[in-house]
Amino acid sequence: MSQEKITKYDHKKIEQLWKEKWYADNIYEAVDFSPKPKKYILAELPYPSGKSLHVGHAMRYTVPEMYSRFLRMKGYNVMFPMGWDAFGLPTEMYAIKNGVSPQDATKKLAIDYKKAFMDIGYGVDWNREINTTDPEYYKWTQWLFLKFYENGLAEYKDMPVWYSQTAGILADEEVINGENGEKIAERDGSKVERKMFKQWVLKIPAYTEKLLEGLNQVDFPESIKSAQINWIGKKEGINITYKIKDSKETVTVFTTRPDTNFGATFVVIAPEHPLVERIIKPEFKTKVMEYARKSKNKSELERMEGGKNKSGEFTGSYAINGLNGYEMPIYVADYVLMGFGTGVVVGVPGHDRRDFEFAGLFNLPVVRVVVGGDGDTSDITKIEQVQEDEGTMINSSFLDGMDIHKATQKIMDFMVEKGMGERSTTYKIRDWIFSRQRYWGEPIPVIHTQDGKTQALADRLLPLELPYSNDYTADSFGTAPLGKLKAWIKTQDKNGQPAERESQTMPTWAGSSWYFLRYIDPHNDKAFADFKKMKYWLPVDKYFGGAEHTTVHLLYSRFWHRFLYDLGLVPCPEPYQWRMNGGLMLGPDGKKMSKRLGNIVEPGVLIENYGADATRIALAFIGPYSDTYPWNENTIKAMWRLVKNIYDLKEKVVLGDVKQDDESEAIKKSYNKLVKNVTEMCNALKMNTAISEIMIFVNDLKRTKTVDVETWKGFIKVIAPFMPFVAEELWQEINNFTTWDKNNSIHWQSWPKFDKTQIQNVATSLPIMINGKIRGQMTTTPIDTEETIRVKIAEDGKLRTYLQDKEIKKLVFVTGKIVSIQI
């Protein structure tokens, strides 16, 4: 096989030639149990719903991919895998639009996406490609779901859910605030409302403590940790039980501020709370029940508007505050939520804004029990006087004079001792609704028996394949698309009795909750992954993804993994050692790329016009990975020039000895700096500045006449992670390789080293600062000391004008950095 020599930079020829060879020989193979140290570099798997890869997504893969190439050259056994997360509504809608089945659409999209990934030259081990919609894959998603089921962490129960006519049943995290504050479906922007449905849930609240504790073991940015901590929403407080006047019933409230309890003047119950019916006085029944019914049907928009305009009804009953015997009227109001704490709140209007608003509505007394920094002890009449943060107790018996934090502890101890309450911890995170009334998802491998119970499918019946259907719509109430397939739904339980299959499917998050495990052992048909292989590869060393997944995918997949760890099925408690969130690539107009605005930039077009190398470095150079910025068409033009300039520089390479002169010395110095800086920047994942360093070196080379062959080869290695195609071409050419051998690929070479002495032991220009201003420069070498510097300064003509007749009060000399003088 002979390789045609390419003399003029022609990205199409170069890219076609090398990508064929790379992928045919799978040069980016990740080797199980290799003696080399491993690195598992993971980027969130794409969701192939559109025609092809989006430039915004390409940006998120390019930097991690460059990093994985750098590590491979540094001698690591690198896994940089790729797969397709293809269940879910977008694929279903794509299929409908194109008149094909979701199964066929997914197959085609996966092929298109894979081609796009190859076109841009991503160094993926394609033997590990996965697709979450492949029955051989979702067999294990189902199997893992049954582990939750067997351990009581997957349950079928009535849950309030969001419901949209077009998007079906949605979980909290799939519903966002629309432009006018109204709740809409994230998927398609349709209106949603609250409904009760029988749902499968995964009980993530059972894992809150482990998930919180696990954050201490991982290297995540503070912002991600705190987002997850807030999402879990752990609050420590106390459940206080009050007796109800003239009744055997009691009412229990949750509060984090029992210190203010001497200022409690009323109690509020959530309208749907079961206690309401038991404590209500007959003469108030009609009104309260009417109120409860109304608030149940209130849309979220109305409830939010209610935030400015409180409402409620008196029940006729009173709770007795054990601290002071105060009789607190009990109300129902929908600003109290059933799902948090005990569903009952004690009203302290002097020190809680919502309680103050409510007290105003019913003319309830407002009592001050905390004095803030302003010392105000007057009656509280305005919302501005309500304060919650810091202060000292008053009007509170034995708490008076105490700081509120101390008082909080004191009163809790007191109440626990007197049997008035129990310390309690509550969490914001709820059960994770894990079923959807959609067609295109993993069938839940459970059957409903005649007696109304559920039964898991036996392992040998997995995968439970998704049956073909032409009808992807759910009935407006009750029946999921699969429920319409009567023949499929009908089945038998373990005892041969008639039973029905579950008709709901799993959410999009199912397959992606454990996909990183399947990459480790993608073809295993005995287990979701081999334990020894997991032990070798886990945890994921670096995980890159979108900020929008911080509290959804990232947290929930940690939950799956931690659960599997507790079962002894995976070797480590935390799946991801390190995480970085990627920013967003906006359109050239600075707006979020969208079909509607027509500002989408497609990487395929860029690759066609400017080449994959230019596209790659444009995506990495335009800004830091985590930031959001607009696409700029000029950038890729500049990057194309850079690649072309590099290609043309090969004419300057001298194969024999190069004449030693100032020019060759300068290049040597510049080269060593290049290697040092690019190495550091790759380690720090600052690919934008790494590319700047390459530009600086290229600028230096452009100014010189020749470059020696060793420097040139080192330079090609440096650019290889960024511009893999042109690097391969130049590498093959300079080495005169006439036939392809993967061992000779630039991508199997080792990363160059640099010579420290070339950077350090050189004369440098040292700035001289006098009274905080730079007043001169001076040539120094590393052997200079403070003494020699003092002499040089005294001799310097220019500096003398500043120092004349002045005494040097202080002189600070930082080697190689600065001399700072005070006069």
Added chain:
RNA sequence: GGGCGAGUGGCGGAAUGGCAUACGCGCGACACUUAAAAUGUCGUGGCCGCAAGGUCAUGAGGGUUCAAGUCCCUCCUCGCCCACCA
């Protein structure tokens, strides 16, 4: 309302407490061209100055330090996430 983060040229952005504005874009001048595009060379924070040089600039104001974009305090603005969560 709560949490997190960010404010540096015309723009994207650099800068372990040590010469602010690297690198790129854009712009200007010049070269090549009949001309334009492309390409190349040089220049490019503001103000004063022919120049040498001086001086002011990292959202605003204070502070620590020989030295602050960087650390501390107060404030302003913007972005993202959460939000009647007790």
